[in-house]
Amino acid sequence: MAKDILFILPPAFEDPALEGRWFCPDGALVYGALAANPHWADQIEIRSIAFPRPRPEVAALVGEENQGLPLLLFADPATAPADAKRRDGRAFLQGGLAICAALAARYGGAGPHP
Numbered sequence: 001m002a003k004d005i006l007f008i009l010p011p012a013f014e015d016p017a018l019e020g021r022w023f024c025p026d027g028a029l030v031y032g033a034l035a036a037n038p039h040w041a042d043q044i045e046i047r048s049i050a051f052p053r054p055r056p057e058v059a060a061l062v063g064e065e066n067q068g069l070p071l072l073l074f075a076d077p078a079t080a081p082a083d084a085k086r087r088d089g090r091a092f093l094q095g096g097l098a099i100c101a102a103l104a105a106r107y108g109g110a111g112p113h114p
Contacts, residue, residue: 002075004106005045006030006099007058009069013051026096030070033100037109044072044103062087072099081105 009024011031034040049055049069058067066087073092074080080091081102093099097112104111 003043003045004075005047005073007047007049007055007069007071007073009051010048015051024069026099027070029096030099033096033103033110033112037103037107039109040103040107043107061090062092066092066094068094070094070096070099072102079106 008030009027011027012021012023014020015022034046047057049058053067054064055067055069058069058071061073062071062085066085071092071094073090074084077084077086077089077091080086081093083098084091084093086092093102100112103109
């Protein structure tokens with residue numbers, strides 16, 4: 001059975017345009033939710049994607065205009081939440097809060113506080 005795929009930047013990364021190391025605020029939220037819900041990692045596939053764009057692996061699935069991370073790609077678009085974006089028969093969510101809420105709804109565990 002295919003799994004939902006979470007595309008996410010590494011916890012810390014370098015941006016060639018800026019000095020220093022950085023983290024993605026939405027990615028940090030998702031990493032925190034994964035730590036609070038370790039069973040999610042057994043239910044989904046997690047792919048760490050390097051910071052620089054283009055991100056060919058992501059763009060090939062959802063288009064260049066949708067390569068912002070984190071991104072949750074649903075294995076079965078028919079089961080995606082109503083607010084999921086759609087492209088070429090695929091369904092996906094972007095943004096830490098939306099992804100964490102969807103993972104909690106799909107796989108149980110702690111979700112974002114309302």
